[in-house]
Amino acid sequence: MADDGAAAPTTTVEKIVHTYPLVRHTDMSEEMRNEAVELTVTACEKFSQNNELAARMVKEAMDKKFGPAFHVVVGESYGFEVTYECTTICYIYFGGNQAICIWKCS
Template sequence: MAEGEVKKEAETKKVEHTYALVKTCDMTEEIKNEAVDLIVTACEKHAPNNFLAARMIKESMDKKFQPSWNAVVGEAYGFEIDYLCSTLLFMLYGGNLGIVTWKCS
């Protein structure tokens, strides 16, 4: 019985990533690395408040890479957006937190 219970627990365990996992990105490598660092910093600083994390990401991206960047931080959402080429980044952080940032014209 004990072996059956251990197998059942192992099957139902959820894998949680504690690092940034980039799912979709068409940015240059340099911009991508800076954006990921910026996003991780914002998510760590404002862990319980996704709104403040998104605001920090947007303002920082506007300062570094010229205005009109957008950012969405949250759980369980889908998106379909129009964006400028080479400015989209979608990543996961902390297992269940999705972050999308892109630039509009």
């Protein structure tokens, strides 16, 4: 087989990385949602290599401002099914494939 100089077309798939928080689902009030999003962005940027510390930072701040019993999960590739108080859940994507779920149990 002779090489005629024509290269086969290659397709490249570019990964889309969001540099802003993408709220996937929420039923929080406007004030609570804004606070949750701001805390999430700050925590994920500050603790980019440690999801546990990021989750702890968000949880402690939400507990302090809106009362106790908030739960926070930060990570990649997880599924969940939770029972929560109405108007207290927020599911956010940040930094591409990092998901954050915040909810409150009574």
